[in-house]
Amino acid sequence: MFKRKRIVIALGGNALGDTLPEQMIAVKSTAQALCDLIEEGHQVVVVHGNGPQVGMINNAMSALSREDANQPNTPLSVCVAMSQAYIGYDLQNALREELRKRGFMRTPVVTVVTQVRVDENDPAFKNPSKPIGRFLTKEDAQFQTKAYGHIMKEDAGRGYRRVVASPKPVEIVEMDAINSLVDAGKIVITCGGGGIPVVLKEDHLKGASAVIDKDFASALLARELGADMLIILTAVEKVAVNFGKENEEWISDMSVADAKRYIAEGQFAPGSMLPKVQAAVEFAESGTDRTAMITLLSKAKDGLKGETGTVIHL
Amino acid sequence: MFKRKRIVIALGGNALGDTLPEQMIAVKSTAQALCDLIEEGHQVVVVHGNGPQVGMINNAMSALSREDANQPNTPLSVCVAMSQAYIGYDLQNALREELRKRGFMRTPVVTVVTQVRVDENDPAFKNPSKPIGRFLTKEDAQFQTKAYGHIMKEDAGRGYRRVVASPKPVEIVEMDAINSLVDAGKIVITCGGGGIPVVLKEDHLKGASAVIDKDFASALLARELGADMLIILTAVEKVAVNFGKENEEWISDMSVADAKRYIAEGQFAPGSMLPKVQAAVEFAESGTDRTAMITLLSKAKDGLKGETGTVIHL
Numbered sequence: 174m175f176k177r178k179r180i181v182i183a184l185g186g187n188a189l190g191d192t193l194p195e196q197m198i199a200v201k202s203t204a205q206a207l208c209d210l211i212e213e214g215h216q217v218v219v220v221h222g223n224g225p226q227v228g229m230i231n232n233a234m235s236a237l238s239r240e241d242a243n244q245p246n247t248p249l250s251v252c253v254a255m256s257q258a259y260i261g262y263d264l265q266n267a268l269r270e271e272l273r274k275r276g277f278m279r280t281p282v283v284t285v286v287t288q289v290r291v292d293e294n295d296p297a298f299k300n301p302s303k304p305i306g307r308f309l310t311k312e313d314a315q316f317q318t319k320a321y322g323h324i325m326k327e328d329a330g331r332g333y334r335r336v337v338a339s340p341k342p343v344e345i346v347e348m349d350a351i352n353s354l355v356d357a358g359k360i361v362i363t364c365g366g367g368g369i370p371v372v373l374k375e376d377h378l379k380g381a382s383a384v385i386d387k388d389f390a391s392a393l394l395a396r397e398l399g400a401d402m403l404i405i406l407t408a409v410e411k412v413a414v415n416f417g418k419e420n421e422e423w424i425s426d427m428s429v430a431d432a433k434r435y436i437a438e439g440q441f442a443p444g445s446m447l448p449k450v451q452a453a454v455e456f457a458e459s460g461t462d463r464t465a466m467i468t469l470l471s472k473a474k475d476g477l478k479g480e481t482g483t484v485i486h487l
Numbered sequence: 488m489f490k491r492k493r494i495v496i497a498l499g500g501n502a503l504g505d506t507l508p509e510q511m512i513a514v515k516s517t518a519q520a521l522c523d524l525i526e527e528g529h530q531v532v533v534v535h536g537n538g539p540q541v542g543m544i545n546n547a548m549s550a551l552s553r554e555d556a557n558q559p560n561t562p563l564s565v566c567v568a569m570s571q572a573y574i575g576y577d578l579q580n581a582l583r584e585e586l587r588k589r590g591f592m593r594t595p596v597v598t599v600v601t602q603v604r605v606d607e608n609d610p611a612f613k614n615p616s617k618p619i620g621r622f623l624t625k626e627d628a629q630f631q632t633k634a635y636g637h638i639m640k641e642d643a644g645r646g647y648r649r650v651v652a653s654p655k656p657v658e659i660v661e662m663d664a665i666n667s668l669v670d671a672g673k674i675v676i677t678c679g680g681g682g683i684p685v686v687l688k689e690d691h692l693k694g695a696s697a698v699i700d701k702d703f704a705s706a707l708l709a710r711e712l713g714a715d716m717l718i719i720l721t722a723v724e725k726v727a728v729n730f731g732k733e734n735e736e737w738i739s740d741m742s743v744a745d746a747k748r749y750i751a752e753g754q755f756a757p758g759s760m761l762p763k764v765q766a767a768v769e770f771a772e773s774g775t776d777r778t779a780m781i782t783l784l785s786k787a788k789d790g791l792k793g794e795t796g797t798v799i800h801l
Contacts, residue, residue, distance in 0.1 A: 232554075
């Protein structure tokens with residue numbers, strides 16, 4: 174018997190292209206895959222990454238500061254906010270258009286500017302490690318440190334890049350509004366780029382120099398929404414253990430206990446598959462009726478039918 | 488007897504400052520004035536302008552294109568989208584903070600990325616007249632025309648500026664989601680900068696090189712929401728007729744018929760008070776239970792009590 178599922182889907186920012194023309198093409202195939210699920214009757218909530226996009230916006234705002242002395246450098250949190258509208262605008266229109274092509278008369282797609290609170294004592298702030306923006310010369314890197322306090326790291330002989338913290342999400346500030354929209358049957362795009370990172374200072378939400386991992390933000394969102402499923406999209410159809418070795422194995426199904434054992438064995442690459450499996454575990458272990466899946470965008474529909482993907486459950 | 492009113496408030500983009508630090512200060516007094524109304528029990532929906540902000544973002548994206556050949560010029564519609572998140576993020580936090588200071592435990596403020604459809608046959612597209620962005624030399628202006636097809640106009644000896652169309656809003660694309668949020672009691676920031684201007688091409692919403700007047704967008708929003716009141720904020724406490732003349736008169740109350748007569752007499756400056764009065768008339772004439780008011784931000788509360796401002800009604 175068919176059960177309508179509430180599904181949170183996390184899309185990679187890299188899959189959305191590096192420039193606006195690339196993005197306008199990329200959102201079309203994304204919209205088709207998402208509409209496949211909507212057409213089957215599921216309720217879909219969309220989270221997207223923003224790695225290349227927030228870097229591009231950060232570069233643009235820095236370029237403006239160099240040209241116009243009145244414009245101070247723009248904090249990363251503001252760049253994340255702008256990236257949510259930059260991506261959401263294209264993505265919501267591609268979704269709307271694809272829904273109309275398939276004969277849906279109502280197309281209530283909406284992008285919510287979303288803040289996600291992080292803990293200012295998160296250890297990630299002591300060890301900023303996520304590179305953003307473009308490669309710089311040593312002089313330009315030193316200027317950024319002096320002028321803006323940015324932390325710059327040399328990156329494998331290719332030049333210097335700004336590194337920022339990637340703290341864990343603690344609370345989705347606009348959860349109340351997101352719940353209302355999802356309950357009312359809207360198709361919501363939220364927590365873009367992992368959310369605008371903010372820390373609580375008394376009553377004030379202060380932007381943080383950070384980029385939140387969108388997979389962890391998706392897991393938190395899925396828990397808060399009481400979703401049935403979290404689908405984390407990536408560049409492979411299934412998760413592998415012993416990757417590249419003789420005993421390589423592509424996993425169709427793993428329990429939370431299995432996943433934790435694999436994590437402890439160091440089976441998954443940090444900054445790549447590891448956070449995806451960790452986020453999947455966080456959601457799956459929050460309830461017996463909650464399942465996470467890791468797969469390709471184009472395989473999400475087949476994955477929901479149990480035909481492919483890696484499923485993680487209690 | 489107190490009647491809780493549903494109020495759409497239109498804030499000027501110029502009142503939000505030219506830079507991020509200016510904006511962070513400006514949103515505080517804005518939030519105080521808005522919270523005065525919320526504290527009295529009214530339901531507030533916020534629209535803001537984006538003149539300086541969309542110009543700044545447009546400049547930043549152009550600066551990036553000059554530095555990075557891979558980055559094509561960013562359409563104005565995308566810059567408007569980014570300005571909605573740039574302003575909404577600050578404004579929603581200032582509102583949230585002020586509400587908490589006043590003891591509100593729930594602070595469901597939310598910014599919706601909003602598209603507003605315009606008619607591609609709107610005569611405004613034949614006569615672009617709204618200047619945006621900074622002043623350019625003749626060579627730079629010619630380059631923009633050649634490279635991007637921008638229409639540039641010489642501006643009173645101060646250099647060249649890009650001019651864009653300012654068409655009338657026809658439909659708020661995300662109205663369905665906005666209605667859900669307002670009905671659920673959220674404090675919604677929407678139609679920022681008059682909305683992202685789009686035209687309908689079959690099933691596709693295509694970004695338009697335009698900036699929609701935020702006062703007209705507010706009037707449309709107020710009608711669609713069935714609001715009781717539209718408050719258009721400006722730099723004067725009341726509307727004047729015979730402004731600067733011996734028989735100058737500050738108007739407290741005018742009927743739609745009065746307002747239309749004054750408009751026909753040329754009493755209001757185009758690009759300044761005229762569109763505000765026109766937008767007020769559009770809302771007020773849509774129902775006997777609908778009132779528009781034009782006043783200062785700091786006088787909105789007193790205006791609601793009937794103590795100041797210019798009220799426009801059927």
